[in-house]
Amino acid sequence: MxxxxxxxxxxxxxxxxxxxxxxxxxxxxxxxxxxxxxxxxxxxxxxxxxxxxxxxxxxxxxxxxxxxxxxxxxxxxxxxxxxxxxxxxxxxxxxxxxxxxxxxxxxxxxxxxxTPIWMVGPKATKTNDITPAALKGKAIGAQGSTIHANFLEKFYTGSNPRLYPTQEEANLDLINGRLDYIVADALALSDFLNGKGKDCCKLIAEVPRDAAIHGxxxxxxxxxxxxxxxxxxxxxxxxxxxxxxxxxxxxxxxxxxxxx
Structure with missing residues (x-):
């Protein structure tokens, strides 16, 4: 490297x-x-x-x-x-x-x-399966007008994508139980998991990169x-x-x- x-x-x-x-x-x-x-x-x-x-x-x-x-x-x-x-x-x-x-x-x-892309959810989540089939009907948050929003809208049509003006707002809704998962860059979510999300949430899985969407x-x-x-x-x-x-x-x- x-x-x-x-x-x-x-x-x-x-x-x-x-x-x-x-x-x-x-x-x-x-x-x-x-x-x-x-x-x-x-x-x-x-x-x-x-x-x-x-x-x-x-x-x-x-x-x-x-x-x-x-x-x-x-x-x-x-x-x-x-x-x-x-x-x-x-x-x-x-x-x-x-x-x-x-x-x-x-x-x-x-x-x-x-950096990698992560999906984060509550600590009580029992599976790391983040395939579209596994997350059917789940509420997944991301910041609007981002690659993460585009990824959800392309692959997770059976889920319930929710888009937010800022990543912080998505993070807060996960903490408060209004979302099942959030998606963002690993570094941004690490900042969250090391801070406000430390007690509530955990890394579920790394999201596979899609060259056309993620660049x-x-x-x-x-x-x-x-x-x-x-x-x-x-x-x-x-x-x-x-x-x-x-x-x-x-x-x-x-x-x-x-x-x-």
Whole structure:
């Protein structure tokens, strides 16, 4: 895996140099970054209403490497792509998976993170069978306008998918017995299981990835016209993969919950 990461990083660096996009990218002096601020440990607003999380630290690190001034803009998830297209900010860094469906509207940077997908339920759940047949009629929660919502709507037509504006609202309904299961990234659900969901809930099973729905991993979303900005971010991402700074931030923020 380490050799693969180095290969990817080298390939990204070579690609940027070959296109000559770096010279154009120097025109970018300031970059506005849109994020949700409600999806820990990727991005979250703390008690002081300050942004924190892996992507906040990582976005700031990328800006340092690019030598540009960056400012953060908080935006509700449902409107996060429309706000980018409306020029409210220049890039989305918000735990967004680079799916083919989203590529119809935006361009993506290189992938900077990929995690498993989990289904979580009450501790009293006696089976880890999460096939559509086994969960027929069950209420399954997910955040709306996400790959997880799309996955439920495609494969779990016999269940009762319930979509929420934020992951936190789905988590609370599971705690309060209004849902049978929830689906999200393993890291987001680990944060939940290590916190508010510690006493009530547990990992049921890992959800199989569907390439068409889930995509290759998490990346930044940019307007299709901003090719120089994409090249700038791609180069910085490649550097963080090569020098280990991406991994250091993952180790700081990502704590998977126990799986037994």
């Amino acid at each position: 380490k050799g693969f990461v180095k290969f990817v990083a080298a390939a990204l660096l070579a690609s940027v140099s070959a296109t000559g996009a770096l010279a154009q990218a120097k025109e970018w002096k300031e970059v506005r970054i849109g994020t949700e601020g409600a999806y820990p440990p990727y991005n979250n607003l703390n008690a002081k209403k300050e942004l924190e999380g892996f992507e906040i630290d990582y976005g700031n690190l990328l800006c340092e490497k690019m030598k540009v001034k960056c400012t953060w803009v908080v935006q509700d998830w449902d409107g996060i792509i429309p706000a980018l297209l409306a020029n409210k900010y220049d890039i989305i860094i918000a735990g967004m998976n680079a799916t083919d469906e989203r590529k119809k509207q935006v361009e993506f940077t290189a992938v900077y993170n990929k 290759p991993g998490v990346a930044g979303a940019i307007r299709k016209s901003d090719t120089a900005l994409k090249a700038l971010f791609d180069k910085a991402i490649a550097e963080t993969l090569a020098d280990g700074s991406n991994k250091k931030l993952e180790e700081k923020w990502f704590k998977l919950a126990a799986t037994n």
